[in-house]
Amino acid sequence: MVGKKKTFVYILLVIWTIINLFPIYFMFTFSLKGNDEIFGENVVGLPRHWLWSNYTSALGTGNMALYFFNSLLVTAVSIAISIMAAMMATYALTRIKWKLSKLTTAFFMLGLTIPLQASIVPVYVVLSRLHMLNKYSTLIVPYSAFTLSMSILICTGFMVDIPYDLDEAAIIDGCGLFGTFFKIIMPLMKPALSTIGIYAYLQCWNEFMFANVFISDAKHRTLPVGIKALSGAYTTDWGPIGAALVIATFPTLITYVALSRKIQDSFIAGAVKG
Amino acid sequence: MERDKSALQQKRNKDLKKGLAIFLFLLPGLLLFVSILIAPIVVSLYTSLLDWNGNTKGTFIGLANYTELFTNGSIKFMISLKNSLILALFSVFIQLPLALLLALILGRKPKGERFYLTVFFMPVLISTVVIGQLWLKIYNPDYGILNRFLGAIHLENLQHIWVGDPKTALGSIVVPTIWQYVGYHMLLMYAGVKGVSPDLREAAMIDGATKWQTDRFIVIPIIKPIIRVSVIFAVTGSLKTYDLVRILTDGGPYQTTEVPSTLLENMLFLRNRYGMGSTISVMLIALCFAFALLISAAFKEKDK
Numbered sequence: 185m186v187g188k189k190k191t192f193v194y195i196l197l198v199i200w201t202i203i204n205l206f207p208i209y210f211m212f213t214f215s216l217k218g219n220d221e222i223f224g225e226n227v228v229g230l231p232r233h234w235l236w237s238n239y240t241s242a243l244g245t246g247n248m249a250l251y252f253f254n255s256l257l258v259t260a261v262s263i264a265i266s267i268m269a270a271m272m273a274t275y276a277l278t279r280i281k282w283k284l285s286k287l288t289t290a291f292f293m294l295g296l297t298i299p300l301q302a303s304i305v306p307v308y309v310v311l312s313r314l315h316m317l318n319k320y321s322t323l324i325v326p327y328s329a330f331t332l333s334m335s336i337l338i339c340t341g342f343m344v345d346i347p348y349d350l351d352e353a354a355i356i357d358g359c360g361l362f363g364t365f366f367k368i369i370m371p372l373m374k375p376a377l378s379t380i381g382i383y384a385y386l387q388c389w390n391e392f393m394f395a396n397v398f399i400s401d402a403k404h405r406t407l408p409v410g411i412k413a414l415s416g417a418y419t420t421d422w423g424p425i426g427a428a429l430v431i432a433t434f435p436t437l438i439t440y441v442a443l444s445r446k447i448q449d450s451f452i453a454g455a456v457k458g
Numbered sequence: 459m460e461r462d463k464s465a466l467q468q469k470r471n472k473d474l475k476k477g478l479a480i481f482l483f484l485l486p487g488l489l490l491f492v493s494i495l496i497a498p499i500v501v502s503l504y505t506s507l508l509d510w511n512g513n514t515k516g517t518f519i520g521l522a523n524y525t526e527l528f529t530n531g532s533i534k535f536m537i538s539l540k541n542s543l544i545l546a547l548f549s550v551f552i553q554l555p556l557a558l559l560l561a562l563i564l565g566r567k568p569k570g571e572r573f574y575l576t577v578f579f580m581p582v583l584i585s586t587v588v589i590g591q592l593w594l595k596i597y598n599p600d601y602g603i604l605n606r607f608l609g610a611i612h613l614e615n616l617q618h619i620w621v622g623d624p625k626t627a628l629g630s631i632v633v634p635t636i637w638q639y640v641g642y643h644m645l646l647m648y649a650g651v652k653g654v655s656p657d658l659r660e661a662a663m664i665d666g667a668t669k670w671q672t673d674r675f676i677v678i679p680i681i682k683p684i685i686r687v688s689v690i691f692a693v694t695g696s697l698k699t700y701d702l703v704r705i706l707t708d709g710g711p712y713q714t715t716e717v718p719s720t721l722l723e724n725m726l727f728l729r730n731r732y733g734m735g736s737t738i739s740v741m742l743i744a745l746c747f748a749f750a751l752l753i754s755a756a757f758k759e760k761d762k
Contacts, residue, residue: 193563197570200560201577203637208580210603211592223601269486276483280476292487295495297750299698301719302743303498305505305735308726309512329494332487361479390585392701397723408587412705415591422595429588436583444576451579451642452649 211433215239215426222422238423239431242414247402248428251410255432258320258406259388262327267380269328270335271343271373275365277336278343279351289340295333300326300393308397318401326394331384338383338453342376343369382450389436407432499743506736512726516733523737535738538716541628545635545717546696553636554688557643562673564644565651575648579641586638590705593634597621597706624714627707631715635702639695643688650681686757693753694746718742 214222215238216231226232243249277289307326311317346369354364392408399405405413414428440447506523510516527535560578564571581589596602597620605617620630654677662672678685700719703709709716709724716724718738725735 193568196559197563197568197574201574204577204580204641207589207592207596207637208584210596211588214595227601227603227606265486265490269490272483272485273487276480280480280483282476282480288484292491295491297694297746298495298499299694299742299746301698301700301722301739302502303494303739304722305726305732305739306498306501307494309732312512325490326494329490332491336487361476361483365483386583390587392585392587392704393719393723396704397726408585408701411585411587411591415594422601425591425595429591433584433588437580440580440583441576444572444579448575448579448645451582451645 208433208437211426211429214422215430217423217426219421219423235423238427242424242427242431246414246418246424246428247405247410248407248414248431250403251405251407252431254320254404254410255389255407258323258327259385261320262324262331262388263381263384265324265328266331266335266384267377270332270339270380271370271376272365273332274336274339274343275369278340279348279369280361289336292333292336295330296337300330300391304394304397311398317398318404320404322398322404323391323395323406327384327388327391331380331387334383335380338380339373339376341453342373342379346372378446379450379453382447386436499740502736502739505733506740508733508736510733510736511730512732519733523734524741527734527737527741533734534713534716534721535718535741537714538718538721541715542697542699542717544628545632545699546693548632548636549639549692549696550689553640554643554685554692556636557640557688558647558678558685560640560644561647561651562677564648565654565673565677566669575645579645581638581640582642582645584638586701587705589634589638590702593630594621594706597630621707622711624711627711627715631699631702631706634706635696635699639692643692646684646688647681650684651677654680682757686754689757690750690753693749697742697745697749 210228213228213231216234216236217226217238218233218235221227221232273292277285277292303326308317311322316322350368350372351364354368359367390408391406392412395406395409396412399409402413411425411428411432415425418424505516507518507520508516509519509522527533560574564575568574596604599605599617599619599622602620604620608614608617618626620626658676658680659672662676663669667675698719699717700723703715703717703720707715709720718741722735722738722742725731725738
């Protein structure tokens, strides 16, 4: 009886593993096939002829190299701004005593429930009137803002763990509040960086709605918008689309497999504290 | 006297300095937060009351946009709401139980626990646009593996133009949505399951509880707060859906799979109705907050 139950559990685990991995496997294999194989007899097998040229056309004529660079730039700068603004705010909220700090914290936490859709109309109108659509900053500013609340939440978790004696000692040594923040607190916040970074990375790297609405010029497209454009251009040629999907996805997946525990912990920290 | 005055002056200076420091530390965050999140919501509240094409000043029409949203069938708002709620139902009653089941199983430390955990979380990391494109290839009526598979096992009568048939279009959005986020909820619940003290489990086992009974009566009640968070995420996430719909069906066929976010975009770019667009976004915020509160209240009620 017990043995049977155990087998059932393992069958379930294996089936769900296959359901999870198959689409990823399928994506990888068709990125290396020509139409004759994809549309012909070799739909799900390994490619017979490994067509790496799909990747050159995706990166070259498909502009995936540019989109990749854009995504990297937008994501990196957004995360940097979000982390810096969050650390500064958290310092003022948790380590300086003042009356309205609790209320201000609650105010920032509103951002955890506000959907991206909330700001799309006014932000779009303002940006288009100021001729600020189709720039990197068009996405960087909203992305930093929308990751801010979570960044502050995670920062708070880490910052309250730093002993408060350190601040007092620093003040006695003649450090001002700014000195204390930059010289004492910031260096101790390194462990928080990766947690926030991982969380914010996914939000920015994969974000589609703002990017789709705010960016119409090909030069500033990020990966998700670029892939949509590419699939419109290559409707009959699946190989390069597959290659584009792999290019957008595998760097994340490979990093994840290498750092899976750290990444999982970051998500747990982000959600459970929220 | 003199000394008191200068001490007071000093304290005042110090307070001023502290106030200034607090202000400067908060400034970058506040600027971002207020300009991108708070101010736009306030502005949207106002522009949702306008008949406005985005260029002119717009005319104030009171709540007319709101009544039109619910009564004018050609706006498709009710359909979009129905679609989001269907998505939410599937998420809550299929995705979450599946996630809970997997979390409970992995919580019992089966062989390969880390491996399964890592694999099950993978889809969460993939961009929804990539997932949409991938499933489009799976659904493709002529060459997609779904129809080919059905053909291979001689179930040709089940073959469909999946995303193009009004009967199956919404379903073809539901399936990848569930697929993608089971891992996310599983991870949260797994963290909760792992947090249950082994002593409690042992005590239950000694009292003669089976593994399932231990899960049912010990573990699940303990991780209830996490389940609550998951339910809130699943429902508000369904209300906010955009990516998969845009990629898979683009709201079609015949606008049967529109969701509030796609309608919102259409209002801006196809119909030039910025006032109505704001109305939809205000409704979305209101619904997200309302459902979050309702779900929290429901969980509290159950605890009594």
